[in-house]
Amino acid sequence: MKNKQVAKLLREIGDLLELRDVKFKPYAYKKAAMAIESLSKDVSSIYKEEGLKGLKKISGVGQSIAEKIEEFLKTGKIKYLEKEKKELPVDIDELTAIEGMGVKKVQKLYKKLKVKSVADLKKAIKQKKIRRIAGFGEKSEERMLESMSFVKKTKKRMPIGYIFPIVSDLVKQLKQLKQVQKIDVAGSVRRMKETVGDVDILVATKNPKVVMDSFTKFKGVKRVIAKGATRSSVRLETGIQVDIRVIPLNIYGSALQYFTGSKAHSIAVRKIAMKKGYKLSEYGLFKGKKVIASRTEEEIYRKLGMQCPPPELREDTGEIEAAQKKKLPTLVNPKDIKGDLHVHSKWSDGTNTIKEMAQAYKKAGYKYIAITEHTGSLKIAKALDSKRLLKQVAEIKKINRQVPGIRILSGCEVNIKADGNPDISDKILKQLDIVVAAVHSGFRSNNTKRIIKAMENPNIDIIGHPTGVLIGKRAPYSLNFDNILDAAKSSKTALEINCFPTRMDLGTFHIKEAVDAKVMLAIGTDAHSVDHVRFMASGIGLARRGWCSKGNLLNTMTIERLKKWAR
């Protein structure tokens, strides 16, 4: 996937143009960057299939930007960008990562002090040179220095699965204030994005001051970045930034709509409002000075002639058109989920017994779980060989009698060897209810053939964490995903939505492609302890982001239908 790289380069061009005070072009480049970043298809495959014409079909991409993308795909660089960079050799990315530093300030500091990097900036601050420049002062120096130490942390996005407990703790603290009339988490958390940069919380109250004062003093708050009557920002000890917005109850809907985003979705919706002669802001939908909708999101979208898209779809990747045509899909719901198809126990690298896991899932309302331990050649602690696997099958039969009300399926997470064969014999796999197969080695090679070979094995039901990505740690291995989808369809193999927080694999884009190709999907938490049962929530969110309906997921089947499907 080249999309992220392309987006970054275009954004850099935008920044450089902004530095030079060029009008409007920066906006165009950044808009194009945003569109490419949220594209469901790889730009290089678009280019391969349809050439320059295909690139120009991307919203925000015209002749000039298309040519620059083409140049990058062919040569690995963009001459225009290299030239611009030579004239302004500034590490914009690094410098603007500092709180309160934007391109204009970077420009000023370069012109006046030849500041090119964070190191230069640090030196200039130490020499007290910054404060002598118009627009800067002693306080700016202080602020910059302070935020430099946070830069590394802030640039990192956190997996959503790890954000939930932190967020729910904050919400709980806020709910205890009697002044809080209504509260919601907005932003990327509400949209259930795989990773979260910062957390947005919306509160309705008649008494903003009390809410703001308490919030900025909550436990876990390390630093107050900004504090005002309607908006405050803090950084938690965990490094996460939390923004809180306080508004009166009568504009709750428009505020929630606005603060949920995404930015691309918000801009697109505002433009629809403009076309109808309205103005949309967080304060409501206006006709002239008259408010015509503000209490609920549904009301606003209705007045704009569209359905209200579920938050998970709000990325401007087709949901707006679908909402206008009243053709939004009915997304899968938590209550549709009957089972978890990827669970570990003490038998391999988990921390709880099978019985404990089953009881935890039963308590959470599940009808079945599949115990899927690591197998054979995998060097992970206590991987199961054929003998232990068969022993576990017998053991599970016993536990099934001890824990009524939930059905434990025998399975495994079999290792796909380099040649595409499983590292447990078919004779054994045949005796299991559900077989998840996954790649655990050879991350640097193209694994398309290997996975297709595995899918053609009739004993393999699900391909686990299909792209091998680890958030913030490992890039996905190279795959021809179109070929994977074809093979999944013809071999009737499901692809996993592994929602262990550091995996989130498949991700949004690939899920949507699988849904479009009518390939079955299976959510698996990859739970290694009873505390991991809750990861299902982000798995469902991820499935919804990929436009999954009930019918796209194995987990929504009854146990009878699932077993039939597996056979």
Place this chain on the structure above:
DNA sequence: GCCGTTTTCGGCCCGACTGTTTTCAGTCG
């Protein structure tokens, strides 16, 4: 640089907070 069932030219989403200013530019979301 991009875009258009009002436009192929003339516009580009909107508002809060901060630090520096004496009324606002820059940044952020």
